[in-house]
Amino acid sequence: MEKPLLSVRNLTIDIPVGGGTLHAVRGIDFDLNRGETLCIVGESGSGKSLTSLAVMGLLSKTIRRTADRMDFDGTDLTRATPRTMRALRGARMAMIFQEPMTSLNPAYTIGDQLTEALLLHKPVGREAARARAIELLEKVGITAAESRLSQYPHQLSGGLRQRVMIAMALMCEPELIIADEPTTALDVTIQAQILRLLYDLGREMNMAMILITHDLGVVARVADKVAVMYAGELVETGPAAEVFNMPSHPYTRGLLRCIPLPGKTERGSKLGTIPGIVPSLVGDVQGCAFRTRCSYAEAACHGDIPRQGSGGHAFRCIHEDGNRHFEEAIA
Amino acid sequence: MTGHPPKKPPILELRNVGKTYQVKQGLFGKARPLTAVNDVSLSLSRGEVLGLVGESGCGKSTLAKILLGLEAPTTGQVLVDGQEIGDQDRLSLARRIQPIFQDPYSSLNPRKSIFDIVSLPLRVHGIGDRTQWEKQVREILDIVGLPARVMNTYPSQMSGGQRQRVAIARALIMKPEIVICDEPTSALDVSVQSQILNLLGELRREFGLTYLFISHDLAVVEHLASRVAVMYLGRIVEEADVAGLFDHARHPYTQALLQSVLTPEPGLGVPDTQLGMAYPNPIDPPSGCRFHPRCPLATDHCKSHAPRPIRTEQGLVECHLYDPESQMYKNEAA
Numbered sequence A: 001m002e003k004p005l006l007s008v009r010n011l012t013i014d015i016p017v018g019g020g021t022l023h024a025v026r027g028i029d030f031d032l033n034r035g036e037t038l039c040i041v042g043e044s045g046s047g048k049s050l051t052s053l054a055v056m057g058l059l060s061k062t063i064r065r066t067a068d069r070m071d072f073d074g075t076d077l078t079r080a081t082p083r084t085m086r087a088l089r090g091a092r093m094a095m096i097f098q099e100p101m102t103s104l105n106p107a108y109t110i111g112d113q114l115t116e117a118l119l120l121h122k123p124v125g126r127e128a129a130r131a132r133a134i135e136l137l138e139k140v141g142i143t144a145a146e147s148r149l150s151q152y153p154h155q156l157s158g159g160l161r162q163r164v165m166i167a168m169a170l171m172c173e174p175e176l177i178i179a180d181e182p183t184t185a186l187d188v189t190i191q192a193q194i195l196r197l198l199y200d201l202g203r204e205m206n207m208a209m210i211l212i213t214h215d216l217g218v219v220a221r222v223a224d225k226v227a228v229m230y231a232g233e234l235v236e237t238g239p240a241a242e243v244f245n246m247p248s249h250p251y252t253r254g255l256l257r258c259i260p261l262p263g264k265t266e267r268g269s270k271l272g273t274i275p276g277i278v279p280s281l282v283g284d285v286q287g288c289a290f291r292t293r294c295s296y297a298e299a300a301c302h303g304d305i306p307r308q309g310s311g312g313h314a315f316r317c318i319h320e321d322g323n324r325h326f327e328e329a330i331a
Numbered sequence B: 001m002t003g004h005p006p007k008k009p010p011i012l013e014l015r016n017v018g019k020t021y022q023v024k025q026g027l028f029g030k031a032r033p034l035t036a037v038n039d040v041s042l043s044l045s046r047g048e049v050l051g052l053v054g055e056s057g058c059g060k061s062t063l064a065k066i067l068l069g070l071e072a073p074t075t076g077q078v079l080v081d082g083q084e085i086g087d088q089d090r091l092s093l094a095r096r097i098q099p100i101f102q103d104p105y106s107s108l109n110p111r112k113s114i115f116d117i118v119s120l121p122l123r124v125h126g127i128g129d130r131t132q133w134e135k136q137v138r139e140i141l142d143i144v145g146l147p148a149r150v151m152n153t154y155p156s157q158m159s160g161g162q163r164q165r166v167a168i169a170r171a172l173i174m175k176p177e178i179v180i181c182d183e184p185t186s187a188l189d190v191s192v193q194s195q196i197l198n199l200l201g202e203l204r205r206e207f208g209l210t211y212l213f214i215s216h217d218l219a220v221v222e223h224l225a226s227r228v229a230v231m232y233l234g235r236i237v238e239e240a241d242v243a244g245l246f247d248h249a250r251h252p253y254t255q256a257l258l259q260s261v262l263t264p265e266p267g268l269g270v271p272d273t274q275l276g277m278a279y280p281n282p283i284d285p286p287s288g289c290r291f292h293p294r295c296p297l298a299t300d301h302c303k304s305h306a307p308r309p310i311r312t313e314q315g316l317v318e319c320h321l322y323d324p325e326s327q328m329y330k331n332e333a334a
């Protein structure tokens, strides 16, 4: 069997806060193969961004990260020096942020920013780097690419800046791309174009991608594998088709009922809801974190929650099928 | 539902409304006109939900502000119950039309308690005394599903969904007839969004409210609206009842918008909308049909000739392909 490009076991992220420790990410596992797209989906605050920053080695110093394993193609990321991480980030893994201005420097031209990493990490000359920048800007659908190289970030619209950032992430042909809500702030039209682009380029370059989003439509359309995150845990993971066709964790099923499905949900009918709010993760957290909002919760949900499922499709719940049979019976 | 509901007199009407801003480009640049809303005519009947969709910057919020009387239109008229709003004073207008805005974080004053925020309209209008305000705030909080004890808390102590409920309570305490919702759920998680959408639906049925519902989430608009208007570069390019628009979109732009909707159906992949270039700069709108640089069906004729609005039983569409007088007319029945 192919060895995964990225393998993460028991990743835990603790943040010291006023009243104690915030257990923001609580022991998550996932694997990612070359050329594969993993979507992490969950509500705001569930720990998606922290997870991606942890893999990239970009967490701030006050945040504590531990893991039994975090392996990137043979490199142990838990022990990697800042220098090793910098080299990896420039050349082999790249990140796309939701807000393009977090990674674009307003004081430098688009051209300088695009070529910088390539010149630093790969044995190429200025001319070759420039040519590659133009090629990628064209690939991400930017017209008059050559003239953009001398422009500054503020001279571009939000949609264009997002594309520039994608081009920048692709400059060194990374093996892994982590995109944190790359299209959330964009129009549906541009969102579709950018996702399509990432998807096509991913195939073309055999790139692995972690795409973080709270949009289930995006997940369904681009994911090979899905990980549903709730309160710092992956409550359900599996191949996209299985998770969407046989959602097993009560939270996953609840989420899918909240969105109107064109052509399926009756117009104007009442949508499903998940009552209640996400629990605080400060201090001791025990049992299933979803139990305050779950209609199947019982005493056992306060204790250890077993992992259910078979093959690649797994979820955490005391019920063997997450009580899916129950809903199917009343549907 | 297709066919024609009996024509009710419009409660709110826009007649050839336009709004032009003068914008400076650069520090010393000369001011140039930006037409944010361009000759828009729309009407809302009592009890209906008109969805308004379109890309960022197309003029949706500007239109909303004109309807709320927060911006004066450069041209045209806004009529409430047949009366021009210029003639009605701000306060009486505010009693009838209330807004719910996108961002539940910034639209509430962080230094005011929930009681202060929700009761503000009553106090501004000088309605009742402290005891009555409390009673009414209690009632309206109950309607939007918040416990009375939140009255003495502050916005920072609430979740996004709770804040949006506060914003809805504030909008409804004056018992308005029309509510202008500008992206009321875009900042919320899906599990919270569905609660707010259900609430808006219930309130409409219970109180016979009329909504203008602005959103870029087409699935949500399809779910809530009874009629939909599609806006592009300041103009309404298509308008139809919800079934007509979503099942038989006519304008090439509407078709592309609908194609871009990513429904949660695995295996379908990401569509290629063929929209190509990005949204044009509204200061330099394209000649002829403003959609022509992105339109897969554009011809040379579209580059030089602007299409005119065609109104039929199906609604409104602004594209040469549907103009019987145009050389590009294609008989839809054929």
Ligand SMILES: Nc1ncnc2c1ncn2[C@@H]1O[C@H](COP(=O)(O)OP(=O)(O)OP(=O)(O)O)[C@@H](O)[C@H]1O
Pocket: B021, B022, B023, B034, B035, B036, B054, B055, B056, B057, B058, B059, B060, B061, B062, B063, B216, B282
């Ligand atoms: N006060 C103003 N001065 C100058 N230009 C303005 C002003 N308000 C809006 N505009 C411009 O008018 C156009 C329409 O803006 P508007 O806010 O109505 O868009 P919108 O459709 O609501 O977009 P979004 O989906 O991003 O909310 C834009 O080009 C905008 O930059």
Ligand SMILES: Nc1ncnc2c1ncn2[C@@H]1O[C@H](COP(=O)(O)OP(=O)(O)O)[C@@H](O)[C@H]1O
Pocket: A015, A017, A022, A024, A042, A043, A044, A045, A046, A047, A048, A049, A050, A051, A060
């Ligand atoms: N630098 C930080 N300091 C304190 N708390 C943080 C910090 N970054 C994130 N958090 C908290 O950690 C949790 C997970 O955050 P995040 O990973 O950003 O969530 P998501 O990306 O899923 O919305 C949240 O409760 C958030 O408030």
Ligand code: SF4
Pocket: A249, A250, A251, A288, A289, A290, A291, A292, A294, A295, A296, A297, A298, A301, A305, A316, A317, A318, A319, A322
């Ligand atoms: S473990 Fe219990 S509370 Fe958690 S999802 Fe399963 S039934 Fe619900």
Ligand code: SF4
Pocket: B251, B252, B253, B289, B290, B291, B292, B295, B296, B297, B298, B299, B302, B307, B318, B319, B320, B321
């Ligand atoms: S008038 Fe021409 S360019 Fe405009 S939408 Fe119709 S076909 Fe496309």
Ligand SMILES: [Mg+2]
Pocket: A048, A049, A180
């Ligand atoms: Mg995040």
Ligand SMILES: [Mg+2]
Pocket: B060, B061, B062, B182
């Ligand atoms: Mg707006």
